[in-house]
Amino acid sequence: MRIPAANRRCLPNHRGVVTVEVALIMPVFVLFLFAIMEFGHFCLVSHTLSAAARRGAHLGSFEGVTNSEVENKVKQIVGSVIDSTKADVQVRSAGAFDDAGFNASSINYASLPAIDLSAAEMGDCFIVRVTVPYDNVSLLPTFFVKGKTIVGQAATRHE
Numbered sequence: 371m372r373i374p375a376a377n378r379r380c381l382p383n384h385r386g387v388v389t390v391e392v393a394l395i396m397p398v399f400v401l402f403l404f405a406i407m408e409f410g411h412f413c414l415v416s417h418t419l420s421a422a423a424r425r426g427a428h429l430g431s432f433e434g435v436t437n438s439e440v441e442n443k444v445k446q447i448v449g450s451v452i453d454s455t456k457a458d459v460q461v462r463s464a465g466a467f468d469d470a471g472f473n474a475s476s477i478n479y480a481s482l483p484a485i486d487l488s489a490a491e492m493g494d495c496f497i498v499r500v501t502v503p504y505d506n507v508s509l510l511p512t513f514f515v516k517g518k519t520i521v522g523q524a525a526t527r528h529e
């Protein structure tokens with residue numbers, strides 16, 4: 371639709387206003403999109419590590435399964451999302467969890483004793499813990515979650 375010549379003179383000249391608005395808003399919008407992508411990737415990795423730890427613990431609860439089989443299963447699941455060589459898988463005894471005065475907030479998982487699942491007794495509690503430094507698997511330079519470690523873990527009993 372054309373504006374009649376008589377009415378055109380009344381319109382203010384707004385050329386370039388849209389360009390300036392886009393130039394001001396676009397960087398903020400793109401940063402917001404990248405933040406959403408990075409947060410989604412963080413959640414994906416976190417949930418994958420938790421699922422892998424649960425599946426590894428479930429596998430390890432059966433008779434005759436070795437620690438290396440559990441670690442391979444966990445790394446196979448983790449490998450569907452990230453490079454599995456960057457994940458650290460630990461299978462530890464969780465017998466300390468059975469104590470009545472156990473405080474889970476003060477536990478040092480690295481200090482838990484190792485357990486050999488192939489020789490574990492029925493009812494022995496163990497934990498499968500998977501850790502990945504997020505700096506190693508992030509999509510973008512990590513200024514949102516710099517230096518964070520993502521952890522997935524599951525504790526169960528040997529059957």
